[in-house]
Amino acid sequence: MKPKLKIVSSQKGAPAARAILEVEGLSKGFATNTNGAGRILVLNDVGLTVRKGEMICIVGRSGCGKSTLLNILAGFLSPDRGCVRLGGRPVDRPAPDRCVVFQEDALFPWLTVRENIAFGLKVRAMSRQEKEREVDRFLALVGLTEFGSYLPAEISGGMKQRVALARVLILQPEVLLMDEPFAALDAQTREEMQDLLLHLWAKLAHSIVFVTHDVGEAVLLADRVLLFEKAPGRVKEEIAIDLPRPREKDTERYYALCRAITSQMKRA
Amino acid sequence: MKRLYDSGAWAHRALGGLLPALLLLLWLTAAETGMVAPYLLPHPKDVLATAASYVFGHGGQAGFAGRFMDDFTASITRVMLGFGLAVLVGLPLGILSGRLALANRLLGTTINALRAVPGISWLPLALVWFGIGLKTTVFLVALAAFFPIYLNAEAGARQVNPTLLRAGAMMGVRRLRGTFAILLPAAMPNIITGLRLGLGISWAYLVLGELTGVHNGLGAVIMDARMLGRIDVIMVGIIFIAVIGRLCDVGLHHMLRFAFKSARRLP
Structure with a gap:
């Protein structure tokens, strides 16, 4: 049976009522050489919203700009265009929130x-x-x-x-930003860490933006998966993961979602 | 630290004394067999006697007997003043150059050009400027110690993992506190190297400064002894400088480890 994928348009965005983190029209380019003559666009018009207590996963292949996006959210980098707001206030520098x-x-x-x-x-x-x-x-x-x-x-x-x-x-913090935090760990430790994160999340109810290239990890963790497109990076697809929690990895629905996202990713 | 008392650890530490012991043995053999004439290389026991007289002031010939405390105090004061001055200027400038491209641009060219000038070329100029004595020696020591301290602090500050600074920033650490809480500890291995090199070279330039007719100091003793052809006193001077230099190095290391977690917990 084909799983029902909820595909939400990334342009419209979610209702801002309980949004904690809002990103609008974010663009960022980098100079390709030191005198700034050539520029490549890493992020192009990225928009997303994170609701309070929600965990979203940003999935994409390496080099698609997902780490750059996270660095902008953290305030380590400033965008060329667009803005990031946390609880309505613009974000421009790193802070413990x-x-x-x-x-x-x-x-x-x-x-x-x-x-x-x-x-x-x-x-x-x-x-x-x-x-x-x-x-x-x-x-x-x-x-x-x-x-x-x-x-x-x-x-x-x-x-x-x-x-x-x-x-x-x-x-x-109001939002926890995670930049492939378990990518360097062995498979068993990674599973332990994923369990720990879910356990802490249930307990402390943070909003989380989790960046990963591992589709399985995203489906296991996220309320919504944002699929990133490469060069220039932007949100190509937004997929709501409606698997009940606690989630089992070894189910038909889980694999179906992973397969669907992976095939979308290949086309990205 | 229980391991220090293991026999293995003691053997390991004793290894450092092996080479000096071998040199002493070689020296003893050369003197005993008469392979080298005493006016070129005096017998160790004569040098020992001279050292005893130099320190305690009985026996030996007048002129050198009992001078040690005076010389030592004079020399260590000059070294500490010069080295302290070099740290005071070199460390902040080095850290600044390592972090700010602008500071590096501003200072780098000048400092690297001056670095190429051999210390001895400064001697005549220092003599004209400061005359014979404390100021000239302190100037030479400070100048010589500055470069390794500056260069290593600069390299250390430049190589600090940017993620550590970002981590500090996101945890609410502002610039000034970040410098002391993150930048300095992270650059500590390089800073220590710079300080040790700087202190070592301080002793070298101390002797240079004291060779120019100051009346006291370990370098002055060596110079006086050369005038009088007292090779045993020259050797005593050299050995004392080596021992005191090494003790200063160990002392500096211990002091840093005592004062800073990041020095104590070096991997």
Whole structure:
């Protein structure tokens, strides 16, 4: 049986009522040589909306501009045209209301797991005990209570990403931006991390923008999948994933959705 | 740190003393067998006696007996002043050049041109400017130590993983705090290298500064001894500089490790 794919036009956008993150007409080009003579367009008129508590996955082949989009959302890059609004306010610089979990290991190697998680709290007006308690809570949430005093060099890749997750969740961002965070992990660890993310998401109810090139991962995690087109990058298709949660990977519906998106992706 | 007490670790540490021990043995053999004349290479026990007299002031000939504390104090003061000045100027400028293309453009050409000038060429100029003594030596030491400190700080700051800076920015760290909380710790391995090279070269230029007729200092002792043909005193001076230089290096390393997490937790 063919699965029913809900294809929503990316141009119209979702109703802005409960939208937390809005992106409109975003374009970004890069100079191909240093004097700025040649430019290539990486993002062309990208628009999307993330609702409160929603998880969207941006899927596309490498080089389609999905990381550039995430960097703009985070405020690391500024767009040539268009705008990003978080809760109605324009976004123009990095801030703890939009935190990133990077693909690569981005922990501070001279700080212990505990100190890494506590890093962003330093500037907050909280008592020492309050901070310690928060760090304990998030260490426990990512299952690293025993490893607080370890240095990043002493723990595994999966554990590092748990720390990376904890150090941003502790800041209670309005939107969590994830840039292929599990791509460098082995298959088993990746599944553990996906479960952990879903568990934390159910508990803390963040809005999440998750970038991946792994269609299976997107179908497992997302409420909506945005399929990115390459060169210049833009949203080609928006697919609502209506699988009930908790989701099983080993089902006909799951595979059907994966197949459908993969074939769309090949045409992209 | 339990491992330090393992016999293996001790053997490992003792390895550093192997080469000096071999050199001493070679020296002893050469002196005992008379292969080398004493006026070229005095016997180790004579050098030891001279060293004892130099430090404690009894026996030996007048002129050098008991001078050590005075010389040592004078030299270490000059080194510390010069090195401190180099750190004070070199470290901030290096970090700045590593992060800001504009600063690098502004400073890079000049600094790299001056770097090509051998330190000894500055000596006559320094003598004219500052006269004989403390100021000239401190100037030479500061000038020489500046370059490795600046260059390594610059390289360290430039090579900092940009993702670490982005991570800091998204966690709400502003520029100034980011410099101390992220940039400096991340550049620490290079900074340490620069400081150690700088301190090492400080001792070299100290002697250069003291060769010009200052009345005290470890370099002055060597120069005085040369005038009087006291090769044993020259050797004592060389050995003392080597030992003190090494101790300073170890001291610097320990101090940095004590003061900074990022130095303590180097991979």
